[in-house]
Amino acid sequence: MNERNHQSAGKRNAGAGAGSGQPVLELDLVTKRIGGKTLVSGLSFAVNNGEIVGLLGPNGAGKTTTIRMIVGLIAMSEGDVRIGGSSVNAQFEKAIRHIGAIIENPEFYPYLSGMDNLKQFMRMTEGVTEARIREVTALVGLQDALDKKVKAYSLGMRQRLGIAQALLHKPKVLILDEPTNGLDPAGIREMRDYLKLIAEQEGIGILVSSHLLAEMELMCNRVVVIQEGKLIAVRSIKPDGTEDSKQLSISMEVTDVALGARAFEAMGNVELIGKDDASGKIVAKLQREDIPPLVKLLTDSGVGIYRIEENKASLEDEFMAWTGGGRIA
Numbered sequence: 001m002n003e004r005n006h007q008s009a010g011k012r013n014a015g016a017g018a019g020s021g022q023p024v025l026e027l028d029l030v031t032k033r034i035g036g037k038t039l040v041s042g043l044s045f046a047v048n049n050g051e052i053v054g055l056l057g058p059n060g061a062g063k064t065t066t067i068r069m070i071v072g073l074i075a076m077s078e079g080d081v082r083i084g085g086s087s088v089n090a091q092f093e094k095a096i097r098h099i100g101a102i103i104e105n106p107e108f109y110p111y112l113s114g115m116d117n118l119k120q121f122m123r124m125t126e127g128v129t130e131a132r133i134r135e136v137t138a139l140v141g142l143q144d145a146l147d148k149k150v151k152a153y154s155l156g157m158r159q160r161l162g163i164a165q166a167l168l169h170k171p172k173v174l175i176l177d178e179p180t181n182g183l184d185p186a187g188i189r190e191m192r193d194y195l196k197l198i199a200e201q202e203g204i205g206i207l208v209s210s211h212l213l214a215e216m217e218l219m220c221n222r223v224v225v226i227q228e229g230k231l232i233a234v235r236s237i238k239p240d241g242t243e244d245s246k247q248l249s250i251s252m253e254v255t256d257v258a259l260g261a262r263a264f265e266a267m268g269n270v271e272l273i274g275k276d277d278a279s280g281k282i283v284a285k286l287q288r289e290d291i292p293p294l295v296k297l298l299t300d301s302g303v304g305i306y307r308i309e310e311n312k313a314s315l316e317d318e319f320m321a322w323t324g325g326g327r328i329a
């Protein structure tokens with residue numbers, strides 16, 4: 001709808017599943033250190049318009065810290081974030097204009113109606129009209145509750161009012177930190193349906209964090225798994241909640257891991273997930289058609305291939321393995 005084409009970082013956009021468009025949010029080696037402790041370490045990923053990306057990790061993984069850096073609540077120690085093509089470090093005001101976010105609980109005046117709360121916000125925000133209020137409240141299913149006082153809203157309704165408020169200024173990216181926390185199963189389901197509708201109808205990118213894998217699989221087009229502030233895996237999910245079958249996860253045993261990894265990175269559509277010198281293995285995500293040109297590129301670069309295996313483990317198996325199991329609800 002209000003998308004603008006800006007050409008940037010097409011390569012990191014590799015592997016986007018359904019709804020892949022232009023990257024609207026790009027993290028580039030984002031790092032946060034506080035007093036000698038590294039909370040987030042060299043994190044890079046992108047969110048495209050029309051896409052819901054889940055930031056998944058156990059408690060303390062660095063999800064909130066990452067989101068606080070994206071929206072400029074805390075400074076990055078290293079790296080940069082681009083929002084709608086603008087750098088958070090170099091063009092903060094321009095970048096931040098493209099973001100709608102709920103970081104902690106959305107704050108409202110409890111004795112004012114939903115409508116009056118949004119009107120209050122409208123007065124403080126340039127370019128927001130009453131028509132837009134009607135549009136976003138319909139999008140989150142609150143059109144019939146607008147005259148009710150917010151103190152009479154359920155938690156789910158309050159969350160949705162928060163989302164409506166975050167959408168008022170037509171951001172390119174919506175960021176929600178654990179939006180389903182405290183919601184009952186019906187509320188979680190509603191939230192999921194509304195977020196999908198928003199991504200589609202507003203044509204924006206959505207980043208949601210959660211520590212619940214099952215929930216992320218149902219809600220997201222892609223899941224970015226982090227633990228102890230580091231990127232562990234990126235997975236595409238099909239609309240029915242299963243992993244994207246067109247995307248293969250492969251392990252390749254090669255003669256030179258460092259050189260091999262460089263060849264993987266040079267391929268536009270191949271996503272390098274990990275490399276391990278000890279076993280001589282490179283793990284990547286790609287499509288079947290990418291394999292022949294990749295093998296050619298490796299061979300041309302002087303990298304020999306011992307074997308290529310498909311990793312059949314489900315996202316859950318893999319997530320458990322990476323996070324040591326048990327630490328995830």
Ligand SMILES: Nc1ncnc2c1ncn2[C@@H]1O[C@H](COP(=O)(O)OP(=O)(O)OP(=O)(O)O)[C@@H](O)[C@H]1O
Nearest residue numbers: 034037039057058059060061062063064065066211
């Ligand atoms: N201001 C701070 N100073 C020092 N350490 C911090 C600070 N803020 C967060 N941390 C630490 O950073 C790590 C990541 O915290 P963060 O809140 O980002 O995790 P999270 O993934 O959002 O976890 P949760 O699922 O519990 O919300 C934790 O170990 C936390 O204790």
Ligand SMILES: [Mg+2]
Nearest residue numbers: 063064065177
């Ligand atoms: Mg958190």
